[in-house]
Amino acid sequence: MVRDAEIPVLRGFLTPSEATEWKQNVFSSAEAGPVLQSLFDGDFEAVLLNPQVLDLLGGGDCSDGEAIDTYLERRILAYLNDSTEKDKADSCCLGGPCAT
Known part of the structure:
Protein backbone atom coordinates (compact mmCIF):
# COMPACT_ATOMS: atom_id res chain seq x y z
CA MET A 1 0.00 0.00 0.00
CA VAL A 2 2.82 2.42 0.82
CA ARG A 3 4.42 2.19 -2.63
CA ASP A 4 1.01 2.51 -4.28
CA ALA A 5 0.53 5.74 -2.37
CA GLU A 6 3.99 7.18 -3.02
CA ILE A 7 3.73 7.36 -6.81
CA PRO A 8 0.50 9.42 -6.99
CA VAL A 9 1.68 11.68 -4.16
CA LEU A 10 4.97 12.37 -5.92
CA ARG A 11 3.15 12.80 -9.24
CA GLY A 12 0.69 15.19 -7.59
CA PHE A 13 -2.52 13.73 -8.96
CA LEU A 14 -4.50 10.52 -9.26
CA THR A 15 -5.29 8.84 -12.55
CA PRO A 16 -9.01 8.06 -13.03
CA SER A 17 -8.47 4.38 -12.15
CA GLU A 18 -6.40 5.32 -9.08
CA ALA A 19 -9.07 7.79 -7.96
CA THR A 20 -11.71 5.07 -7.91
CA GLU A 21 -9.46 2.70 -5.99
CA TRP A 22 -8.37 5.39 -3.55
CA LYS A 23 -11.97 6.39 -2.77
CA GLN A 24 -12.69 2.79 -1.83
CA ASN A 25 -9.45 1.86 -0.06
CA VAL A 26 -7.06 4.67 0.76
CA PHE A 27 -9.22 7.68 1.64
CA SER A 28 -11.35 5.48 3.89
CA SER A 29 -8.26 4.39 5.84
CA ALA A 30 -8.48 5.84 9.32
CA GLU A 31 -4.73 6.38 9.59
CA ALA A 32 -3.63 7.88 6.27
CA GLY A 33 -6.90 8.66 4.52
CA PRO A 34 -7.69 12.12 5.89
CA VAL A 35 -4.22 13.57 5.37
CA LEU A 36 -3.95 12.15 1.84
CA GLN A 37 -7.43 13.45 0.98
CA SER A 38 -6.45 16.91 2.21
CA LEU A 39 -3.19 16.75 0.25
CA PHE A 40 -4.93 15.90 -3.02
CA ASP A 41 -7.64 18.48 -2.35
CA GLY A 42 -4.94 21.12 -1.98
CA ASP A 43 -5.95 21.85 1.62
CA PHE A 44 -2.41 22.25 2.91
CA GLU A 45 -3.51 23.90 6.14
CA ALA A 46 -5.43 20.72 7.01
CA VAL A 47 -2.34 18.67 6.10
CA LEU A 48 -0.16 20.71 8.46
CA LEU A 49 -2.76 20.59 11.23
CA ASN A 50 -3.20 16.82 10.93
CA PRO A 51 -2.25 15.11 14.23
CA GLN A 52 0.21 12.77 12.47
CA VAL A 53 1.95 15.68 10.76
CA LEU A 54 2.01 17.69 14.00
CA ASP A 55 3.57 14.66 15.70
CA LEU A 56 6.14 14.43 12.92
CA LEU A 57 7.09 18.10 13.02
Missing part, protein backbone atom coordinates in the same frame (compact mmCIF):
# COMPACT_ATOMS: atom_id res chain seq x y z
CA GLY A 58 6.59 18.81 16.70
CA GLY A 59 8.88 18.21 19.59
CA GLY A 60 12.06 19.45 17.98
CA ASP A 61 13.49 22.90 18.16
CA CYS A 62 15.16 24.42 15.16
CA SER A 63 18.76 25.30 15.97
CA ASP A 64 19.99 28.81 15.26
CA GLY A 65 20.90 29.02 11.60
CA GLU A 66 19.71 25.49 10.84
CA ALA A 67 18.40 25.13 7.29
CA ILE A 68 14.79 24.02 6.93
CA ASP A 69 15.77 20.93 4.94
CA THR A 70 18.19 19.88 7.70
CA TYR A 71 15.52 20.42 10.35
CA LEU A 72 12.92 18.43 8.39
CA GLU A 73 15.36 15.60 7.72
CA ARG A 74 16.22 15.44 11.43
CA ARG A 75 12.56 15.39 12.46
CA ILE A 76 11.62 12.74 9.87
CA LEU A 77 14.51 10.50 10.95
CA ALA A 78 13.52 10.91 14.61
CA TYR A 79 9.89 10.09 13.75
CA LEU A 80 10.87 7.01 11.75
CA ASN A 81 13.24 5.79 14.45
CA ASP A 82 10.54 6.28 17.09
CA SER A 83 7.99 4.48 14.89
CA THR A 84 10.42 1.60 14.41
CA GLU A 85 10.86 1.26 18.16
CA LYS A 86 7.07 1.35 18.69
CA ASP A 87 6.62 -1.29 15.97
CA LYS A 88 9.16 -3.52 17.70
CA ALA A 89 7.38 -3.11 21.04
CA ASP A 90 3.97 -3.78 19.45
CA SER A 91 5.36 -6.86 17.70
CA CYS A 92 6.70 -8.13 21.00
CA CYS A 93 3.37 -7.58 22.72
CA LEU A 94 1.63 -9.51 19.93
CA GLY A 95 3.90 -12.52 20.25
CA GLY A 96 6.45 -11.39 17.69
CA PRO A 97 10.21 -11.55 18.22
CA CYS A 98 11.45 -9.46 21.10
CA ALA A 99 14.84 -7.84 21.29
CA THR A 100 16.12 -8.32 24.80
